[in-house]
Amino acid sequence: MNKIYVIHENSEWTEHLTNRLEELNLPYEEWNLSDGMVDLTSEPPEGIFYSRMSASSHTRGNQFAPELTSAVLAWLEQHGRVVINGSRVLQLEVSKVLQYLELEKYGIKTPKTIAAIGKAEILQAAEKFDGKKFITKHNRAGKGLGVQLFNSIEALKSYIEGDSFEEPVDGITLLQEYIESPQSFITRCEFIGGKFLYAVRVDTSEGFELCPADACSLDDMSCPAGDESSKPSKFQVREGFDHPIIEKYERVLAANDIKIAGIEFIEDQDGTIFTYDINTNTNYNSEAEAKSGQYGMLEVAKYLGEELEKLKVAVQV
Incomplete structure (x- = not known):
């Protein structure tokens, strides 16, 4: 059967x-x-x-x-x-380098990114950001794990030479320009069947681990600090979201035979959109969906x- x-x-x-x-x-x-x-x-x-x-x-x-x-x-x-x-989708899932190259191919702006293997090479790559803030992340990652923000090369040097340095599973560390959102949030656009479903706003004020899955949110839900009911939700569906970027995203998905995905972007002070992640193993946040009446897994x-x-x-x- x-x-x-x-x-x-x-x-x-x-x-x-x-x-x-x-x-x-x-x-x-x-x-x-x-x-x-x-x-x-x-x-x-x-x-x-x-x-x-x-x-x-x-x-x-x-x-x-x-x-x-x-x-x-x-x-x-x-x-x-x-x-x-x-197969093609899995290739993209495990390599942010491939994701960025594919996005740029279709005219979608991504943050300046340099890939490096080796601690000396990571420090050398950091010099190319001309003293501006930058972040490190893993080429093969997920959930925002391993993302670190740096204000200087000296701070990066202390990190990579210290005990807290996280070696990427594929060896490739990405250095990326830091895009500052004036309201500290990113937007994740969800697609099913290659077509746009909805966009969700994700609060980044408490860090970069942004997985929307309920299993990833258990620590936040049980946090004893303060009245949780009075705090705004970390994930909120952006009702009526409509932007020309959606059409570009759908072209990328079609070209790579991606049927189900979440694509994340951030807007800078001038409203310029920078896209930085294609998540082909997308999850959905039940609280945000219940409030909007839209259900991704359904x-x-x-x-x-x-x-x-x-x-x-x-x-x-």
Whole structure:
């Protein structure tokens, strides 16, 4: 029987989708690739395959899950299976360098970025920012982990030579110009089926770990400091958001066969938009969605159901 296969390495980020698939009575199976194998001489099962592999898998002890997923996706594609967010998408998910080059190709402005391997090279790269603020981040990361803000090369030197320096899993450290938002927020645009769904405003005043998944927000939700009910929500849907950047984003998604993604941008003091992340393993914040009445995982489940139905019709013909 044809079914929906959900490829992932983190059940906490998958249960919201499987709950919606069950709600819609859609047949599915989880395929957890935190470990496993693929027999290249065998035939893949029938169905559609949705990859939710994450660049941050190594932070959950699943360092090589993307490599195994790459093998599985190539195998599926070789056999002509319907793969949603396939091999090309995974390449982009695990490399911000590739993301920025692809965005620039379609006329989308990204922050000045330099990639470096080696501590001496990182310091050399920092000199190219001419004394202005800059941040470091990992090329293969996720959730904003490893992002650090620096005001000087001396501060960077103390960091990379100290015990708190985080070695990127792929060895590549990115140095990037710091874009200062006058109101300390970024915007994340969500796309399903390659089309815009909604935009969410994310408060960055408390740092850069911006994963919207409920599992990532547990510490904030249980914080005992002050009355949490009186604080504005970190994630808020920007009702009625409409901007020419959406059309550009959709062109990038179409060119790279990206069906489901969240794209993040920040606006500087002059209102100029800088795009800095394509997240192809997108998550949604339940509190923000409940307030707006829009539900990302429900729409993802509906989209997967539609793709499964197309496959059934094609097989019958």
